[in-house]
Amino acid sequence: MxxxxxxxxxxxxxxxxxxxxxxxxxxxxxxxxxxxxxxxxxxxxxxxxxxxxxxxxxxxxxxxxxxxxxxxxxxxxxxxxxxxxxxxxxxxxxxxxxxxxxxxxxxxxxxxxxxxxxxxxxxxxxxxxxxxxxxxxxxxxxxxxxxxxxxxxxxxxxxxxxxPAPLRRDPERMDERLLAHAGYTITETGLTPLPPAHTDEDLTRAAAQALTSLLTSADGYLTVEEAVECLADFPLASRQGRTTWGELPGEQQHLAAMLTLDLVMDSARYSHQLLGLTDRPHQQVWKEQTRGAVPALPLGELRFGNEDLWSAASLIAAEMIATVDDPSGILEGIGDHIASRAVEGTRWHDLPDHLWQSASDEICRRFTALGDKAGELFAPGSPRSAPLVEAAPPHLAGRGHLAATAPAAPLLAAGWTLADTRSTTYVSPCGRISTTETTYANGSVWRTAYTDPSTRQPLWEFCADRQTPAEMTTAVHQALATTYATAPADLHHSTPSGGLEPLAEAGWGQDSVDGHTMWTSPDGGTAMVDHTSNLPRAQSGAPGWLITGGDVSPDVRTGWTIEMTDLVPRPLRTALATALTRTEPVARLARQVPAAHMVDLTITPLKPRPTASVDRATAARHRSVDADTVRADAAGAPEQHHLPHRGRQR
Structure with a gap:
């Protein structure tokens, strides 16, 4: 029936x-x-x-x-x-x-x-x-x-x-689809296990990819201002809990927050190691950087160091992981092949819904558990990077974050004033010498010219491009200010000979060929001074000086160039030659050190200064800034232009 x-x-x-x-x-x-x-x-x-x-x-x-x-x-x-x-x-x-x-x-x-x-x-x-x-x-x-x-x-x-008790079944009478979802199939030899849709390592790698994705977008997850607020009550490790981030000057808090987010984003290149994966770190160091202008603060005056930044990055990374509203949301971008099935081209989202959902639950569980281990990303022995470093030689260390401010300091200290022009122009008391700063998204160009009052034509010019290290430009400006104060006639009457003695003393090689007299650094030629009969940017192919550091080839262009006309005063040439031969390391934000120069650089973490010394230096700088502002104001310069803060934009 x-x-x-x-x-x-x-x-x-x-x-x-x-x-x-x-x-x-x-x-x-x-x-x-x-x-x-x-x-x-x-x-x-x-x-x-x-x-x-x-x-x-x-x-x-x-x-x-x-x-x-x-x-x-x-x-x-x-x-x-x-x-x-x-x-x-x-x-x-x-x-x-x-x-x-x-x-x-x-x-x-x-x-x-x-x-x-x-x-x-x-x-x-x-x-x-x-x-x-x-x-x-x-x-x-x-x-x-x-x-x-x-x-x-x-x-x-x-x-x-x-x-949960299992039920007894004859597999040959079971629905083939049900049998497959139980992980088996029927073959000539009987009940046969199917290969797993994914392995335990696949789940781990997916969780690692989710973590990498989150850390890479740290500055999209948190703004610098939000990071400042997040760190405000957190004590500085170097101050034994006596000082919190919120007690630091505002600009230092801002810089610290930027560097902390830099660290979090940089940790994405090796964050997979947090899950026990032994792959080598991938991507370039500091490939991802926090957007925004970098506060122009002398690194020697900072009241925090690398240890403080590593501790802060641990806090921010843990906070990011813990505050993901919907852990499954971080998996939306995981469309890559399942590692163990990459040959077959199987992706996570190719799995049946029930397998994908079960896998995503486990991936999210592993991801969430990483919040308690975030500190290991920045612990000793990890591939952590130091955001504050010392780099030598200086001519390969990059322009530095003070390249838009430090070169102006010697001029302002010598009583130069800011002219009322569209650009930032510093003018000597006599009005004949002007130094103009033209700011771009990736740096500042500094151009100095001495104008002959009788012809109103420049007697000589000096121009440093936007990649030139701040120490080079500052040294020339210091010599300019000193010579103007002690021997101003030397700035008007000059000859093209002499001034490069520091190069020979430092072992630089010299050669002459086809209208060029060249001096090259003894480290394999990473810097060069070329006295040429045809300066590239000079009018009518006039002779002059072409100084380069690092790789200035068009397809790389991480190096820098200074051009000087033939009659640039000897004291300025000597100051530049001396700066070129210095081997003492300079303080840098590691994010701004040219990656192409790393092979020729010696990089070490910036050593923290004693707390009392830092506080005294900061106070002295504030007094100096106040005094300079008074002098600039007395000369009629707008106060807001004093040591203008500019930074890298992206």
Whole structure:
């Protein structure tokens, strides 16, 4: 027979088996009379495990009689059904359109509660539905319950559904899809395990990729101002807890926040090691940098050091991991191949939803756990970078973050004033010498000219490009200011000979060829002075001096160039030659040291100065700034232009 039924002695409860309807293979219903419409119905599709149908049917003899009479049955409580599932590890999801939804831990089973369902609807809109399978619209099996189904019935089904005890099955009679999701297939040799969709290392690598993605975007996750606020109450390690970041001067807090975010972003290149992966660090050091202008503060006056910045970066990194609102959101960008299945071209999002969801849960768990280990990114022995360094030789150390301010200091100290022009121009007291700073996004060009009052033409010119180290330009300006004060005639009457003696004393080589007399540094020629008969930017191919440091080839251009016309005063040439031969390291922000020069540089972390010395230096600088401002104001210079702060833009 295709359909059979058994009924209770009072004919009000009925269990029907219908082989013709796979969607309703088993039906349980209750009615006030044998021929009356049902008060409630439970239905199970053909593939529903018989243990679940049996467990549900076993409750029927135990139902109170009032559950078989209209108006007398117990109140339907679908919420209690879903609550019981959630209590065993199911996850409650959102409720679009008033439909409550819960999903099993393996994402293969879903339960839906429609509180406003038609009491007699046993179709797609019934009150309570459980579907099992990766495709909710074509499930392996499903169970449906109409409104008014007694709690005893739904509770029995829920207990059987969440029972972790394994069920015995003949694999050859199982649905191939179910068997595959259990990790097996049937071959000629019998039950055979399928290769795993992913390995444990795949999960670890995905968590590492998520962490790398988060750390790389640190300055998009936190602004510099937010980082300042986050660090405000955090004590400085170097001050033994006596000083917090918030007690530092505002510009120092700002610089520290930028460098801290730099460190966090830089740690992305080796953050995978935090999960036990032994791959070598990837990417270039300081490839990612915080956007914004860098405060022009002398590094020797900072009240914090590298140790303080590493501690601050640990705090910021841990805070970022801990405050990710939705850990699963960090996985949205993970579309790369699963490492162990890269040959097959399988990506994470190629997995069936239930496998991907289960994997993402574990990836998120591993990611979240990293919050407690963030400090290891900046601990001794890690590949951490030092944001404050000393670099030698100076001519390869990059322009430095003071390149837009330091060169002006000797001129202002000597009483030069700021002219009322569109650019930043410093003018000597006699008005014949002017130094103009032209600021670009990647540095400042400094140009000095001595104008002959009789011809109104420049007698000589000096021009340092935007990559020139601040120490070079500052040395020339210091010599200019000193000579102007002690021997001003030497700035007007000059000869092209002499002034380069420091080069010979330092072992520089000299050669002459085709209109060029060249001096090259003894370290393999990383710097060169060329007295040429045809200065590139001079008018009519006039002779002059071309000084270069580092790689100035057009395809690299990380080096720098200074051009001087032939009659640049000898004291200025000597000052520049002396600066070129210095080997003492200079303080730098590591983010600004040219990567192309690293092979020829000696880089060491900046040594912290004693606290008392730093405080005295800072106070002295403030007094000096005040005095310079008074002199500049007295000469009619606008106060806001005094030592203007400019920085790298991106």
């Amino acid at each position: 295709e359909q059979t039924s058994v009924t209770s002695p009072d004919q009000r409860l009925r269990l029907t088996s219908n082989r013709l309807d796979p969607d309703t293979r088993w039906r349980i219903s209750a009615a006030p009379e044998a021929t009356a419409p049902p008060l409630w119905t439970a239905a199970f599709s053909a593939q529903t495990p018989e243990e679940l149908v049996t467990a549900t049917a076993h409750t029927l003899p135990l139902l109170p009689e009032h559950n078989r009479r209209p108006g007398g049955q117990d109140a339907f409580d679908g919420d209690a059904f879903l609550d019981s599932l959630i209590a065993t590890g199911w996850r409650g999801l959102s409720e679009p359109h008033g439909v409550r939804h819960a999903v099993s831990p393996d994402y293969l089973a879903h339960a839906f509660l429609r509180r406003a369902a038609d009491p007699l609807d046993l179709g797609a809109g019934c009150a309570l539905t459980v579907t099992v399978g990766p495709d909710q619209h074509d499930p392996y099996w499903q169970a449906r319950f109409t409104t008014n189904t007694p709690d005893q019935v739904t509770s029995a089904f829920a207990r059987a559904l969440t029972d």
